[in-house]
Amino acid sequence: MRHIIAVLMENEAGALSRVVGLFSQRNFNIETLNVAPTEDPTLSRLTVTTTGNDRVIEQITKQLNKLIEVVKLVDLTDGDHIEREMMLIKLKAAGQHRDEIKRTVDIFRGQIVDVTSSVYTVQLTGDQPKLDAFINAIGESYVLETVRSGVSGIARGEKVLSI
Amino acid sequence: MLLAEEYIVEMLSGAEMVIRSLQDEGVEYIYGYPGGSVLHIYDALFQQDKVKHVLVRHEQAATHMADAYARASGKPGVVFVTSGPGATNAVTGIATAYMDSIPMVVISGQVMSHLIGEDAFQETDILGVSRPVVKHNFAIKDAKDIPETIKKAFYVASTGRPGPVVVDIPKDMTAPTDKFEYNYPAQVEMRSYNPATRGHSGQIKKAMDMMVAAKRPVILVGGGTIGGRASEVVTELAQKMNFPVSTTLMGLGGYPASDRQWLGMPGMHGSYEANMALHHADLILSLGARFDDRVTNATEKFCPTARVIHVDIDPSSISKTIAADVPIVGPTKSVATEMLSLLAKSKTSPDKSALADWWGQIDQWRQRHGGRYDTHADGLLKPQQVIEAVHKVTNGDAYVCSDVGQHQMFAAQYYKFDKPNRWINSGGLGTMGFGFPAAMGVKLHYPDAEVVCVTGEGSFQMNLQELSTCSQYGLPVKIICLNNGSLGMVRQWQDMNYESRHSQSYMESLPDFEKLAAAYGHEAITVANEAELMPALEKAFAMKDKLVFMNILVDANEHVYPMQVPKASMRDMWLSKSERT
Ligand SMILES: Cc1ncc(C[n+]2csc(CCOP(=O)(O)OP(=O)(O)O)c2C)c(N)n1
Ligand SMILES: [Mg+2]
Numbered sequence: 164m165r166h167i168i169a170v171l172m173e174n175e176a177g178a179l180s181r182v183v184g185l186f187s188q189r190n191f192n193i194e195t196l197n198v199a200p201t202e203d204p205t206l207s208r209l210t211v212t213t214t215g216n217d218r219v220i221e222q223i224t225k226q227l228n229k230l231i232e233v234v235k236l237v238d239l240t241d242g243d244h245i246e247r248e249m250m251l252i253k254l255k256a257a258g259q260h261r262d263e264i265k266r267t268v269d270i271f272r273g274q275i276v277d278v279t280s281s282v283y284t285v286q287l288t289g290d291q292p293k294l295d296a297f298i299n300a301i302g303e304s305y306v307l308e309t310v311r312s313g314v315s316g317i318a319r320g321e322k323v324l325s326i
Numbered sequence: 327m328l329l330a331e332e333y334i335v336e337m338l339s340g341a342e343m344v345i346r347s348l349q350d351e352g353v354e355y356i357y358g359y360p361g362g363s364v365l366h367i368y369d370a371l372f373q374q375d376k377v378k379h380v381l382v383r384h385e386q387a388a389t390h391m392a393d394a395y396a397r398a399s400g401k402p403g404v405v406f407v408t409s410g411p412g413a414t415n416a417v418t419g420i421a422t423a424y425m426d427s428i429p430m431v432v433i434s435g436q437v438m439s440h441l442i443g444e445d446a447f448q449e450t451d452i453l454g455v456s457r458p459v460v461k462h463n464f465a466i467k468d469a470k471d472i473p474e475t476i477k478k479a480f481y482v483a484s485t486g487r488p489g490p491v492v493v494d495i496p497k498d499m500t501a502p503t504d505k506f507e508y509n510y511p512a513q514v515e516m517r518s519y520n521p522a523t524r525g526h527s528g529q530i531k532k533a534m535d536m537m538v539a540a541k542r543p544v545i546l547v548g549g550g551t552i553g554g555r556a557s558e559v560v561t562e563l564a565q566k567m568n569f570p571v572s573t574t575l576m577g578l579g580g581y582p583a584s585d586r587q588w589l590g591m592p593g594m595h596g597s598y599e600a601n602m603a604l605h606h607a608d609l610i611l612s613l614g615a616r617f618d619d620r621v622t623n624a625t626e627k628f629c630p631t632a633r634v635i636h637v638d639i640d641p642s643s644i645s646k647t648i649a650a651d652v653p654i655v656g657p658t659k660s661v662a663t664e665m666l667s668l669l670a671k672s673k674t675s676p677d678k679s680a681l682a683d684w685w686g687q688i689d690q691w692r693q694r695h696g697g698r699y700d701t702h703a704d705g706l707l708k709p710q711q712v713i714e715a716v717h718k719v720t721n722g723d724a725y726v727c728s729d730v731g732q733h734q735m736f737a738a739q740y741y742k743f744d745k746p747n748r749w750i751n752s753g754g755l756g757t758m759g760f761g762f763p764a765a766m767g768v769k770l771h772y773p774d775a776e777v778v779c780v781t782g783e784g785s786f787q788m789n790l791q792e793l794s795t796c797s798q799y800g801l802p803v804k805i806i807c808l809n810n811g812s813l814g815m816v817r818q819w820q821d822m823n824y825e826s827r828h829s830q831s832y833m834e835s836l837p838d839f840e841k842l843a844a845a846y847g848h849e850a851i852t853v854a855n856e857a858e859l860m861p862a863l864e865k866a867f868a869m870k871d872k873l874v875f876m877n878i879l880v881d882a883n884e885h886v887y888p889m890q891v892p893k894a895s896m897r898d899m900w901l902s903k904s905e906r907t
Contacts, residue, residue, distance in 0.1 A: 173518055177453060177465065188458045218645070225642035231462040231482060234518040326517065 165194070166220050167246055167316045169324055170209040170227060170236040174200050178232040182209060185230065191215065191223050195248070195313035206234065206326070212314045234326055243319040249286065250294045251276070253307040256283040264301060271297045282307065290314075338508040340469035341366035341500035344433065347476040349376045350510040353404050355395070355770060356380070357388035361408025362448060363435025366500035368406075380770065380799060382763070383791040385412050389419020390760050390789070391767030393428050394727060397750045398768045400555060402429035402483045409435045409497075410448030414455065418757060420490045421459035425754025426576060427553055429488035431479045432456075436465075436496040453494055461489030469499040470506045477514045486521025487640040488553060522639060525656030525664065533611070533635040533652045534668045540609035541680035542631075543569045544600075546592065549576030549753065550614015550638060556659035557581065557746040560613055563662050566669055567676050570688055572600040574615050576753040579743035584722075589688065590697070593621035594890050595735045598695035598901060601890070603688055605897040607632040614638060614658040617648040618754070627895035637661045695888065695901050697739060702881065705855040709733060709808045709880045712859065713740035716778060716806055719863045724776040725750060725768045727803075729761035729785030732814035735886040737780040759788030765803040766796060776804070776867065783809045783836055793846040796873050804866055805875045810882040811836065818885045822900075843875040850875040 172178050179198055186193050191213060198209040213223060220238065227233050239246070256264050257280070268275060268285050271293070277284035287297055291314065298306060318324070338346060344367050348356065356379045360368045371379055382388040385407045392403025407416045413434040423430045437446040453463050462482050464475050475493060483491040537543060545567075551560050557580045564571045564587055571581040572592045581588055590597030592604055604610065610632045615621070617636075622628045625647050636643075636650035637658055644653040654661055669675075699710045713736050716724075726741050728734040728751040743749050750768065752760040765779035786807055796803065816831040843850035849872045853862045859878070866874040891898040891906070899907045 176467075177463075180454070181457060184457050218649075222642065222646060229640070229642050231516070231519050 164216070164220075165212060165214050165240070166223075167210060167212050167239040167244065167314060168224065168227070168236055169239055169316055170211070171201070171206050171234045171324060171326060172209060172230070173232040173234065174205055174207040175232060178207065179209070181230050181232060182211070182227065185226055186213075189222070189226060191219065195311075197313035197315060210313070210315050235324060237318070237324050239316045239318060242322065244316050245319060246290050246314050246316040247288055248291055248294055248314050249288045249312040250297075250309060252285050252287065252298070252309045254283045254285060254301060255281065255305045255307060257281040260305065264305065267297070267300050271300070273297070336508045337505040339366070339370070339500065339502045339505055340472050340495070341370035341502060343469070343472040343506065343508055344476065344495070344500065345370045345374060345377060346508060347473045347510055348404060349374070351476070351480055353377055356404045356406050357382055357391040357767070358406030359385050359388060359408065359412055360406075361412045361435065363409035363437060363497045364406060366497065366502055367433070367435070367495075369502065370500075379406070380795065383794050384789065385415035386419050386759065387763035387766075387789050387792045387795070389416045389430070389432065390422065390757075390763035391770070392430050393419060393423045394750050394764030394767035395771055396423075396428050396430060397426075397764075398725060398747050399771060400553075400747070402431050402480055402488075403767065405430065405432040407432065407434050408448070409437055409452070410450045413450055413452040417455060417459065418759075420456055420492065422752050422755045422757045422760060423490040424459045424461070426549060426752065427488050428490065429483040430490040431476070431483050432490060432492045434492055434494050436494045438498040439496040440498070442496065452492065456492050459490070460492050461487075463492040463494065466493065466495045466499050469504060472499065473508060473510045474514065477511050478516065481514050481516075482519065486519075487643075522656045523660065525637065525654040525661040527664070529652055529654045530661060530664050531668065533654060534665055534672070536609055536633065536635065536652065537567060537569075537611060537665075538672065538674045538676055541677060542603075542607050542684050543567070543609040543611065544589070544603050544607045545569050545571045546604070546610055546612040546615045547571055547573040547577040547580040548613065548615025549574065551577055551580040551658050552614075552746045554614055554639070554658045555746075556613070556657070556662055559659055559662040559666060563666050563669075566666065568681050569611070569676075570603055570685070572596070572604060574621055574753075575738055575751070577615060578738060578749040579746040582744040583742035584744050591738060592896070593623070595739065595886050595888065596621075596890075597697065597739075598888050598899060598907075599688055599691040601888070601896045601899060602691045604629050604632070605895060606687075609633050609635070611635045612637060613662060616643040616646070619647070622647060623890050623896055623898070624893045629896060699884075699887070700902075705857065707853070707856055707859065707878060707880045709736045709810070709884055710740050711856070712806065712808060712878050712880060713737050713780070715859050715863055716780070717741045719860070719867050720776045720778065724748070724778045725765070725772065727751070727761050727764035727768060727777065727779050729779070729781040730756045730758045730815075731782045731785055732810070732818060732884070732886050733780050733782045733785075733808040735815075736808070739886075758785040761785060762789050762803075762805065763792055765805075766792060766801045769801045769803045770799065779803055779805045781805060781807050782814060783807055783811065784813045784833060790842070793843065793848060793873070797847045800871070802869070802871050802873050805873070807839065807875065807877050808880050809836070809839075809877055810880050810884070812882055814882070814884075815886070817882075821885065822889075839875055839877040843873070848873040848875060850877060852877040852879070854879045
């Protein structure tokens with residue numbers, strides 16, 4: 164099963180490489196990974212999506228917790244949560260397809276953030292299936308380049324991950 | 327004008343702070359080897375005499391010395407190495423300590439900060455290289471952080487599940503010209519590191535209820551009982567419960583081997599009775615063991631009727647390979663102590679009649695194999711009988727530091743350890759070359775104790791350069807080399823699985839060990855048959871101030887038994903070349 168694990172860790176050089184190293188060293192999967200400092204500049208927040216059976220996920224969370232620089236973590240998949248990913252996508256937008264692409268972007272509530280006579284650069288946010296669906300709707304042959312942020316996640320309601 | 331003492335601040339260079347921090351940490355010995363990046367530190371070392379330094383002949387040996395010191399004493403061992411090859415030479419020793427959860431602090435020099443990343447002379451990213459085999463590592467980015475970082479290194483290395491910690495110090499951080507205010511913290515706190523100090527009372531209560539009700543219990547004692555200094559309470563608990571005890575390779579000595587309740591080791595080369603008892607158990611109480619693959623055999627066939635209470639300081643060790651029914655995260659000592667006090671207060675007591683039946687069954691198993699081996703009529707020595715003889719001449723009271731191979735298993739099986747911290751071996755990594763430096767590390771700290779290195783002619787040659795270090799520091803260890811002229815453990819597997827095709831497991835042109843020892847000023851005795859054995863051992867151990875290399879020629883065709891059948895259950899064993907369970 165797919166899990167989203169959110170990790171608060173010391174914002175120190177080397178901390179990220181420990182997390183990444185752990186996954187390869189112990190043969191765990193990483194599907195997406197994103198990391199940035201939080202409002203408290205001494206902390207970084209990392210979100211990793213991974214797959215595995217319950218035993219593997221238990222090991223992943225335990226091994227992550229064991230890293231000295233990891234302060235706290237939560238498996239968001241254990242409760243209600245929101246997940247989002249941001250994609251920037253460059254699309255061929257020339258001739259008769261230009262309007263069609265614009266319409267599809269609107270339907271998906273994307274924004275065209277850069278334009279040339281033959282190219283639209285679109286920004287789109289959503290969960291992973293939505294981003295995948297957008298690419299499908301546009302048709303892969305129109306896609307010139309994509310960049311995705313990896314999943315970010317947060318629990319719904321009162322629950323917070325903080326120290 | 328007079329200044330009150332507290333106003334006098336000491337200004338020290340980075341190098342001086344390294345040495346002062348170690349002094350203030352109470353470190354007695356450093357094991358190491360100098361080089362360019364640590365020259366400032368070695369200069370500061372030279373100008374004091376509180377902390378002593380042992381100059382090894384290869385950095386790997388420094389790490390094993392520090393490691394064995396830690397295993398025997400419980401205190402972290404300290405290593406100095408220079409950047410690049412010095413640091414990479416230490417990696418095997420760091421990994422050895424990591425696998426066996428041994429506290430160690432390795433201070434590695436690094437090239438100057440402004441050169442890092444430029445492939446400078448003797449630059450290795452030792453933080454990256456060591457990352458998978460350390461508990462943690464630190465880079466010094468600012469010289470004034472040196473004392474606090476060293477304090478943290480000792481704190482992390484020695485608390486929770488212990489392990490090696492590397493502190494990497496670029497040369498410019500130790501420059502003698504740059505002075506800083508020195509202040510060694512009495513303690514440190516890290517918000518992200520809070521090792522458990524006691525187990526969950528509710529879980530312990532639940533465990534105790536299961537223990538009292540158990541009909542076929544076994545206590546499994548592992549390295550966590552040794553490292554956690556818990557043998558005494560664990561022994562008391564086992565005896566109050568009248569439960570059989572099996573000690574893993576890392577747990578030997580955690581329960582006295584001469585006691586009736588001891589079953590021997592579990593696992594691949596475990597005793598028949600220990601493996602049978604575990605297989606048929608209805609309850610396993612694991613105290614600091616981690617159910618590794620050499621203990622469990624095929625996990626899906628492991629102990630089908632047993633419920634498992636798993637006590638470990640490291641939550642990630644619990645339910646990693648074998649699912650625990652009652653997980654208890656905490657130090658073995660405090661958990662076993664709490665169990666004892668629960669037992670004292672409890673109105674119920676262990677099931678006497680069930681235990682009597684269980685012991686009856688175990689005694690039958692004991693009779694089936696009982697650690698027997700064939701002896702030769704022609705006087706050719708069996709490795710097992712050598713270990714038994716060593717046990718006899720040392721009154722079972724020596725520190726036994728082992729290398730890796732058949733000799734290690736024979737030592738583990740036949741030197742019956744009654745005390746903890748006496749059996750010192752590389753259990754997790756299985757590092758050939760460990761035994762000799764390990765014996766040196768123990769002898770340095772316990773000069774009056776008998777310290778034995780059990781080795782093979784293969785393993786010994788992986789660190790034999792340390793014969794020189796022993797001459798320099800006067801380390802009269804006794805080396806028992808079970809010389810079978812081959813990489814015996816490899817050969818055994820080739821005999822059993824590859825129709826005796828002995829691919830690269832035979833060693834031609836072994837050195838003349840007597841001349842080799844003599845070249846370094848040591849003694850050596852060769853023993854070729856049974857009649858010579860005891861007299862030679864007695865002679866060797868009577869030479870208190872001499873390193874004696876005992877070149878003992880043993881039967882090359884001997885195998886270690888019992889041996890579990892691969893991919894099977896605990897009870898599936900070869901008991902000899904021809905007898906299978
Ligand atoms: C550094 C290292 N290399 C290889 C091995 C694999 N290995 C395990 S036991 C063994 C043979 C050891 O030979 P020896 O020291 O003579 O001991 P014996 O088995 O003959 O008693 C080997 C090669 C190892 N454990 N460590
Ligand atoms: Mg050999």
